[in-house]
Amino acid sequence: MATKVPQIAILGAGIFVKTVYIPKLAEISHLFHLKAIWSRSQGSATAAVEIAGEHFAGVECKWGDSGLEEIIQDGSIDAVAIVLAGQNQVDFSLRLLKAGKHVIQEKPASSSTIELETALSSYQSISAASPGPLIWSVAENYRFESGLLEGKKLIADIGKIITIHLTMEASMTTSNPYYSTSWRHSFTGGYVLDMGVHFVAALRLIVGSEVASVSARTSHVDLNLPPPDTISSVLSVCGSCQLQNTQGKWSKIILLTDFLWRFVGLNGTLEIEQIFEGKQGYLVSLHGADGQVKRSTFPSDGVIEELKAFLSDVSENTLKKGSEFVAEPRLSIVEGARDVAVLEAIFESGAKEGEVVHVKKF
Structure with missing residues (x-):
């Protein structure tokens, strides 16, 4: 069976997305399809999509609450990279996981271990209710x-x-x-x-x-x-x-x-x-x-190696079900929590x- 090429979205359009994420993803563009980039503001999202357009065709520009909801409801999007302010990443990650998306979020995993303990408990509940394994990774390059x-x-x-x-x-x-x-x-x-x-x-x-x-x-x-x-x-x-x-x-x-x-x-x-x-x-x-x-x-x-590992996990997850699938441990949210x-x-x-x-x- 051929490995499915995942469709991904990026939440965030800041410095790191524009100067690091997009160029690095462009080097491994054969591994995925970039469907959308989202930001709180239309201006930020548009600027990031313009940069991405130099490497990827047809990237959709999403912004605000309505744009986020469109990504959440889009069943064709398999995974999301969350590159937002550190205070917001856990909440966004859990929201996207609950929608059935695999998530890779930027480090740090959180600002506190208290938030992480609560988040890990929520992740376990979400995973238990999911028909298949859900990946929550932390991008610790x-x-x-x-x-x-x-x-x-x-x-x-x-x-x-x-x-x-x-x-x-x-x-x-x-x-x-x-x-x-x-x-x-x-x-x-x-x-x-x-x-x-x-x-x-x-x-x-x-x-x-x-x-x-x-x-x-x-x-x-x-x-x-x-x-x-x-x-x-x-x-x-x-x-x-x-x-x-x-x-x-x-x-x-x-x-x-x-x-x-x-x-x-x-x-x-x-x-x-x-x-x-x-x-x-x-x-x-x-x-x-x-x-x-x-x-x-x-x-x-x-950075490029961690992104390759995450995309490989997302693709492999569609081929192996249940206990057969094991995600890359170095990307684990638990590893990020320990840091x-x-x-x-x-x-x-x-x-x-x-x-x-x-x-x-x-």
Whole structure:
């Protein structure tokens, strides 16, 4: 039986949709049919459809409540990509799932674990009432980056882990196009949560373990940004019944950009650095105990790989029914919830001046 090419719609017409989603989807346009793009306003929807028109034919322009309802009622639309303000994504996801659509929503999965617990309960109820499996994915591209996946392969080469250092330093000034996105200024945790989930996801991916507890200090230096804008934390990572200390710094106020994961083990050190000069990607360096260093570079390919994985899930879901279908676990809403839970624990610990806080389990 031939695999069905799914029809999808995009909810959202902001910066990320126009500059990332549409170009990346255009590279894999043979895997799906883009039927519609929706936004709250006609102007935003029209602008996004015009850009999409350079790559896709016949994309319908939808806006407002009536346009959203048309997408919900359209039985030909199999799946929806939700790329909206973080505060709204869970509600929209559940609404589309209830209408029988598969959903991939942008990270973060939510602003709080309380909302996620309620949402997961609703998802279970919706799924139980559905005639077939419904996919709810979170677009966490760091779980699909080839450079980070290489790190996951190499982590065993350094032996027992002694310590892990995680640094994320990036500027967030008026010159950054995302600075003007008001929802990030009113979002719990602001830019630190929005970006921080990436680095928690990468840490969990590479180590293959969950963060058990955190102790953090937070500060708010730039009053033009939402608090906190700087974090220094120690995370206890449980792996093979061992605990490692992980230090992380998230800052959105400095002028230089530095994203680095460093894993120090008994047999060597593994470093993964995100590259921003020229074509974005990753530099992976394995320092052996013999003094030899093996370096390799990888492209930044996580967004396109996560979209391919989601579209594959949607297509395969039509061929396999019930328990036979298993969605890509890296896209799971539960994985996204676990990332948020770590950041939430960090914020709570920071508010309590470094008190150890256990991470909520999902």
